[in-house]
Amino acid sequence: MTSLLMLSPAPLAEVVAGEVVLDVKFVEGMKLHSLLWPGKLRCVLWRGPHRIDEPMRYSLAQLGFELIILDHGAPVPDLLLDEAALVYCSADDMKHLDLPQAMSGRFGKLVYTIEQSLSGRMASGIAQQAKLRRRIGSAVFNLRHERRLRRALAQADGIHCNGYPAARAYQRLNGNPLRYLDNRMRTPMLARRSEHQIRTRRVLSGAPLRFLWYGALTPESRVLDYLPIACLMAQRGLPFELEIIGSGPLAGRLQDGISALGLGAQMRLLPPQPFDVNLIPRMRQRADIFLSTRRLPTPLSSYVEALGCGLPILGTRNAMWSRLHAASNAGWLVGRGGAGAMLRAIERLHEDRGAVVKASQNAVDFARAHSFETVFAQRMTHLRALVHADD
Helix, strand or coil: CCCEEEECCCCEEECCCCEEEEEHHHHHHHHHHHHHCCCCEEEEEECCCCCCCCEEEEEHHHCCCEEEEECCCCCCCHHHHHHCCEEEEECCCCCCCCHHHHHCCCCCEEEEEECCCHHHHHHHHHHCCCCHHHHHHHHHHHHHHHHHHHHHHHHCCEEEEECHHHHHHHHHHCCCEEEECCCCCCHHHCCCHHHHHHHHHHHHCCCCEEEEEECCCCHHHCHHHHHHHHHHHHHHCCCEEEEEECCCCCHHHHHHHHHHCCCCCCEEEECCCCHHHHHHHHHHHHCCEEEECCCCCCCCCHHHHHHHCCCCEEEECCHHHHHHHHHHCCEEEECCCHHHHHHHHHHHHHHCHHHHHHHHHHHHHHHHHCCHHHHHHHHHHHHHHHHCCCC
């Protein structure tokens, strides 16, 4: 039987014998792997102090795949590597870069996933809220391990690159690369034609433009940049609404800023929303534009998810959004000129409502071509082809 062995950094917590707590999104993804993989599916997770975003309790019997739990830092048992037709794991944490040597002489294939380029990892490390010594240590670690990472990616049987920056940095190293845009937007969740028509009438009527952003309220996301942007819009008399949805260490400062600047009538901070039942319908029906001030080139799923809801993106230029903008024609790039540059872009859209409508339709068309089902099927087809290449 064709066995797929996945080495995952996903968090878990053991409850009692035969039961674990896992992230819901992780389990749903694993169930899809089980459906599309023609054989046994095994997944290795490691014990450790983990934060689980959407925890749920499962019995091992109901998972639908074989879960193997190892102690923190424990190596992958040789028996699992011996029996695997394909080993599939992330290269971003650099914990399994010795696998090309470990798989040498075995019949199984090895495929890495990679999400961040060196520049992206360096920028993320510098942007984190930590002491200078720790940030410097992060940069040094990434520089020291880059050559080893590139060698492992080159020696693997295939690589999956999530997003444009990782693909640009690494896909030429390997003879079997696949670029994909990871997201949770299933086809039935895409914006309906009726919703697009309602949004079009509202936008063209001159009603206040409704901006929205969701995610983690962290320094990396630059969520505090929304305060001067909203303040300038209010000072210029531009009619607008701005919703920020999420939680994180900057939530208190953001809420205090909204109150101190007197923006409560136009700007709201809301807690995280259940993705399928609340967040997606809200974006489809109660927003016009996804506003992003992020400068890091992270391949966030929220980009494609916003497009799927019919929200074109007005975003600060970075390596990810610049390439996605060129591919989708579903939004606008803003240089790193701060709140003033973003304000000027918003003023132009306020006067050219037709551009918003056109970009909204382009957004849905692009997201449909990169829906969760389509992307997942492409990845699984690529893996199956690698395994059967020698048949």
